[in-house]
Amino acid sequence: MISRRTLGLVIYLIFVLLPIYWLLNMSFKTNEEILGQITFWPTNFTFDNYITIFTDATWYMGYVNSITYVAMNLVITLLVALPAAYAFSRYKFVGDKHLFFWLLSNRMAPPAVFLLPFFQLYSSVGLFDTHLAVALAHCLFTVPLAVWILEGFMSGVPREIDETAYIDGYSFGHFFIKIFIPMISSGIGVTAFFTFMFSWVELLLARTLTSVDAKPISAIMTRTVGATGIDWGVLAAAGVLTILPGILVVWFVRNHVAKGFALGRV
Amino acid sequence: MNKVPNNKAWWLVLPMFLLVAFSAIIPLMTVVNYSLQDIFDQNTAYFVGVEWYQEVLRDTRLHDSLLRQFGFSFSVLAIEIPLGIAVALMMPTRGWQASAVLILLALPLLIPWNVVGTIWQVFARGDIGLFGWTLNNLGVDYNYTSNPLDAWLTVLLMDVWHWTSLVALLCYSGLRAIPDAYYQAAKIDRASRWAVFRYIQLPRLRNVLVIGVLLRFMDSFMIYTEPFVLTGGGPGNSTTFLSQTLTQMAIGQFDIGPAAAFSLVYFLIVMLVSWLFFTTITHMDKSDSGSKYDQ
Numbered sequence: 001m002i003s004r005r006t007l008g009l010v011i012y013l014i015f016v017l018l019p020i021y022w023l024l025n026m027s028f029k030t031n032e033e034i035l036g037q038i039t040f041w042p043t044n045f046t047f048d049n050y051i052t053i054f055t056d057a058t059w060y061m062g063y064v065n066s067i068t069y070v071a072m073n074l075v076i077t078l079l080v081a082l083p084a085a086y087a088f089s090r091y092k093f094v095g096d097k098h099l100f101f102w103l104l105s106n107r108m109a110p111p112a113v114f115l116l117p118f119f120q121l122y123s124s125v126g127l128f129d130t131h132l133a134v135a136l137a138h139c140l141f142t143v144p145l146a147v148w149i150l151e152g153f154m155s156g157v158p159r160e161i162d163e164t165a166y167i168d169g170y171s172f173g174h175f176f177i178k179i180f181i182p183m184i185s186s187g188i189g190v191t192a193f194f195t196f197m198f199s200w201v202e203l204l205l206a207r208t209l210t211s212v213d214a215k216p217i218s219a220i221m222t223r224t225v226g227a228t229g230i231d232w233g234v235l236a237a238a239g240v241l242t243i244l245p246g247i248l249v250v251w252f253v254r255n256h257v258a259k260g261f262a263l264g265r266v
Numbered sequence: 267m268n269k270v271p272n273n274k275a276w277w278l279v280l281p282m283f284l285l286v287a288f289s290a291i292i293p294l295m296t297v298v299n300y301s302l303q304d305i306f307d308q309n310t311a312y313f314v315g316v317e318w319y320q321e322v323l324r325d326t327r328l329h330d331s332l333l334r335q336f337g338f339s340f341s342v343l344a345i346e347i348p349l350g351i352a353v354a355l356m357m358p359t360r361g362w363q364a365s366a367v368l369i370l371l372a373l374p375l376l377i378p379w380n381v382v383g384t385i386w387q388v389f390a391r392g393d394i395g396l397f398g399w400t401l402n403n404l405g406v407d408y409n410y411t412s413n414p415l416d417a418w419l420t421v422l423l424m425d426v427w428h429w430t431s432l433v434a435l436l437c438y439s440g441l442r443a444i445p446d447a448y449y450q451a452a453k454i455d456r457a458s459r460w461a462v463f464r465y466i467q468l469p470r471l472r473n474v475l476v477i478g479v480l481l482r483f484m485d486s487f488m489i490y491t492e493p494f495v496l497t498g499g500g501p502g503n504s505t506t507f508l509s510q511t512l513t514q515m516a517i518g519q520f521d522i523g524p525a526a527a528f529s530l531v532y533f534l535i536v537m538l539v540s541w542l543f544f545t546t547i548t549h550m551d552k553s554d555s556g557s558k559y560d561q
């Protein structure tokens with residue numbers, strides 16, 4: 001029984017890893033070898049594709065841009081979502097349920113069809129082609145998600161703790177920063193992970209709102225299609241480099257990620 | 267948890283509200299505005315009322331695309347939900363293996379969506395891709411760039427690869443929350459493996475499955491980037507889903523009015539289906555844990 005389960009899992013993991021293995025394999029090959037024949041391991045092992053990316057500013061600035069707007073988005077999201085999630089988990093107020101539903105409904109808006117209005121809105125306030133524009137636009141789906149996850153984690157903290165702190169003479173701000181935030185630090189970690197993830201994988205809005213200065217790496221990747229055909233090796237190397245930050249981040253939250261995927265609700 | 271009525275809590279919510287409203291309400295109102303007008307250029311626009319709505323509801327191209335979209339979303343759910351549950355049941359529960367499997371499963375979720383498209387574009391090609399090459403060498407006539415069925419199946423397989431992990435991780439966390447006492451009781455009763463699954467694990471997975479089905483429905487229904495990169499919607503229209511049809515209308519042909527009108531219909535369909543599903547599920551068994559959602 002155990003071995004059958006393990007076997008099933010191994011087969012599924014192979015299915016998950018095969019396309020990634022193929023990308024990694026290609027990124028170490030020369031274009032001649034990629035187009036020449038199928039080889040399961042690079043015969044002429046080369047770092048040229050990676051060197052191309054790291055020595056060309058138009059390439060590596062794409063990563064810098066992506067990381068900049070993801071980081072800005074993360075900071076903005078946490079700053080506004082923390083107090084909001086606290087309010088949702090602790091208080092009843094006029095319109096709270098409607099507000100919560102409205103927040104979640106933003107996730108149901110098909111992004112492809114709101115591109116044009118987004119473009120016009122951010123152009124008209126002079127934010128077009130800035131990192132801030134992408135960071136703000138991504139807040140549309142990261143903030144509701146963050147509020148949802150944080151609310152789940154915060155509801156797990158008994159409110160007696162808040163009351164005790166107030167009786168002990170803590171002000172709200174003092175209590176929130178000194179006591180409450182450390183208590184839900186794993187929840188904040190998970191929220192940060194999800195915020196990072198959804199901002200990092202999104203391309204449509206990021207590409208629409210930028211042209212040169214803040215262009216994300218995933219949009220720059222289309223550059224590999226040149227007059228002489230597609231530069232497969234560089235494309236593969238660029239793809240591999242977009243996977244790395246995700247692996248790094250998931251490593252830090254690996255112990256909480258399962259709970260986070262259930263939005264802190266199990 | 268008992269909540270204290272306190273309207274001052276609005277001050278805590280206000281920054282979040284303003285931020286999201288800026289990005290949500292203004293574009294939405296712009297779309298509503300477009301959908302009611304015939305726009306020639308910046309300064310010339312006529313109010314046309316519900317004319318665009320009548321037009322798009324009769325548009326056969328949109329009907330086809332909507333049908334394809336429903337077919338795709340239901341196939342996605344029919345494969346990913348059972349497969350995700352199965353993978354979650356097979357996952358190790360502790361030790362380094364558990365962390366390792368978690369990280370490997372999370373991998374596809376962390377890849378930018380157009381890179382997912384690129385990975386499969388390369389992987390499925392007959393000449394330079396492992397998958398297409400293997401199939402062709404096994405004698406299967408497979409070519410996703412010319413055969414509509416192959417293209418559709420490739421997009422489906424890509425989505426399964428991309429998103430089954432989400433369902434699996436959701437279910438995994440649901441399974442971890444079941445107390446050991448339940449399993450011990452089942453052992454005493456000599457319950458079969460199937461009985462344990464049917465009467466203990468599945469009911470306890472309900473909450474996470476609701477989240478999983480909702481997320482998968484919404485995201486698969488709005489799929490754009492991955493098929494756009496992989497197949498560009500073709501061959502023919504076989505993998506042109508709703509978002510892409512709309513983008514073609516709005517940006518390709520500058521039919522902004524009809525595109526805006528259909529965007530709102532699209533938005534309403536997503537909301538309606540999600541709401542119907544959610545209400546049916548929570549009403550089906552109110553005495554159980556449905557109350558968990560009445561915050």
